[in-house]
Amino acid sequence: MQVLLVHLRMTGKFISVGLDDPLPAYPHIIFHLDNDRRLVFSDMRQFGRLRLLSSKALKELAQIKALAPEPLLEEFTPEYFFAILKKSRRSLKQLLLDQTKILGLGNIYASEALFLARISPFKSADTLSRKRGLLLHEAIRNVLHEAIEAGSTLKIDLEDRDGSYFGSDERFWRVYEREGEPCVNCGTKIRRAVQGGRSTYFCPSCQKT
Numbered sequence: 001m002q003v004l005l006v007h008l009r010m011t012g013k014f015i016s017v018g019l020d021d022p023l024p025a026y027p028h029i030i031f032h033l034d035n036d037r038r039l040v041f042s043d044m045r046q047f048g049r050l051r052l053l054s055s056k057a058l059k060e061l062a063q064i065k066a067l068a069p070e071p072l073l074e075e076f077t078p079e080y081f082f083a084i085l086k087k088s089r090r091s092l093k094q095l096l097l098d099q100t101k102i103l104g105l106g107n108i109y110a111s112e113a114l115f116l117a118r119i120s121p122f123k124s125a126d127t128l129s130r131k132r133g134l135l136l137h138e139a140i141r142n143v144l145h146e147a148i149e150a151g152s153t154l155k156i157d158l159e160d161r162d163g164s165y166f167g168s169d170e171r172f173w174r175v176y177e178r179e180g181e182p183c184v185n186c187g188t189k190i191r192r193a194v195q196g197g198r199s200t201y202f203c204p205s206c207q208k209t
């Protein structure tokens, strides 16, 4: 079986259009689908990469082998997650963003999962108790399920990825980009800090330790 390996990089995206619809900007590759639609790969900055290879060759690619399990797959077990935590002295937030440990958790999901589990993003990963580690494992999966249900992942991929997932009036996230707003649990003002060059949003009261 042949597979198409895609790395979107900065501005690459897929857009689905009908046969008679106008093409989007920067239509570099056009796939003609069985259902009379066209899937257009558009990439303003042209950093994206597409590669056709056999599924066997895919499994042997070093970049693919280095990737950790995705949180919604069976192999992302509580035991796997807890073992990862115990081995790291990095802050939990930074560990959650390490794609060689957990795959596909971005800045937003990491902040939201820590908030849901009521755990400080600054806590050293190896100091988390087993009980709280399991809570975080569950929170990660819940946040992703929630996002998929809300259609946000789809919108981010297909549309503009500028962060305005649901328009300016309706925001989905509990802490992300809510600095200065009251916490939905306790009313304390949400704070923003910078960790490893990325913004972290948290409730200083619910996520004390």
Ligand SMILES: [Zn+2]
Binding pocket: 183, 184, 185, 186, 187, 188, 203, 204, 205, 206, 207
């Ligand atoms: Zn709170």
